[in-house]
Amino acid sequence: MRLPSWLSQHLAALRALLVLTVVTGLAYPLFLVAVGRLPGLDGKAGGSLVTVDGKRVGSSLIGQSFTDADGNADPRYFQSRPSAAGDGYDPTATSAGNLGPESVVDTLADNPGDASQSLLTQVCARSLAVGKLEGVDGSRPYCTTDGVGAVLAVFHRDGLTGPVTRVVSVNQTGTPFVATYGGVPVEPATIGQDYQALGGVVTPVRGDAPAHPVVPADAVTASASGLDPDISPAYAALQVPRIARERGLTAQQVRELIAGHTDDRALGFLGEPGVNVLELNLALDGNR
Structure with a gap:
């Protein structure tokens, strides 16, 4: 059929x-x-989990914070690069900050929950904090001495041209980082004002910071995933004096530990060398 x-x-x-x-x-x-x-x-x-005495302490593929009981950077340990994944290094919320190089103006608000920092101010604040922790110059171009983006809204008589008629330090509600610009006194920002919409030309001010900051870029920017377990050899080297002092080691001993936990470029030419922070800190504790 x-x-x-x-x-x-x-x-x-x-x-x-x-x-x-x-x-x-x-x-x-x-x-x-x-x-x-x-x-x-x-x-x-299984996730490249790392165990010490039978206890899982992390993964060699995912970064983590090394802080004290108050949430501050623990000076006895190497510090990881920043993370924008959830509250930090959350593999269930992996993400970047989605802020680009044009993100230079902060959103100011009375309620901290409504305020937000531009990428520039985040970088400035992180650089200042790293500089303080490591005892080095944390200044960067286009940053104020108090760690915010050095950005002005400049108003011209004819819109984009002509004499300057008004200047506002858009990221500061207190004393501006410069007193005058173009012969005009600089005003502090008023919360809730959109100076670009009012006709102000956003103007970052470079300042006198060195062209090549002491604090490396990976110390002040998050990775695309927010989970990067590695830091650059330059950032690791910056932390050597502090680690040696806190651990009672010589700088050479710390450098040798760094060298032992530095991975070369993939296939010899892809990417950049990286230092695995978790494994390096375990080595400091004598567990690797």
């Missing part, structure tokens, strides 16, 4: 569904699980 064409087509589709379900929904996943259990691969398949 020959089945109707519509029924034979549905039966063929059902058989294909069952076969593909078994192959791609059962056999293939189970095969990958089995491969992940092979010696040498099992640790990586």
